[in-house]
Amino acid sequence: MDTPDQAVAILAGALAERPVVQSEPAIEDEPKRGRRTKATTASQKAKGKRRCSICGRTGHDVRKCPEGKGMHPDNPREVAAKTKPLTGDEYDEVRDAMHDRDFSSAEYALSHKLPPREVNAAVRSTDYDDYLDNR
């Protein structure tokens, strides 16, 4: 027999080797919530579980629905896309008009058939280049 110290060391070593991870589940039978795998999406599509709340069809949701434009921040209307910038002349006219006491960018946009956001951008800018950069 070895010295008591060695015996203790062997015993301690044996204890340390015991698996401490008993609480961990053996098999994960379901994918974690939140992150959807491709397989899950495909099977959901096949089973028709997931229905679009806009058009009722499967395979997409409101964010991808062709008929749901504007119904979700991720699915904006095409018209919300960037409008054409004002031309240099249009810009100069806005800059002239805005010195008017009664100037209203909304009214100006309406009466000149210009996109309000472009008129606003022109009003905020310091010059035409600045307007183009920051619109």
Ligand SMILES: [Zn+2]
């Ligand atoms: Zn849809």
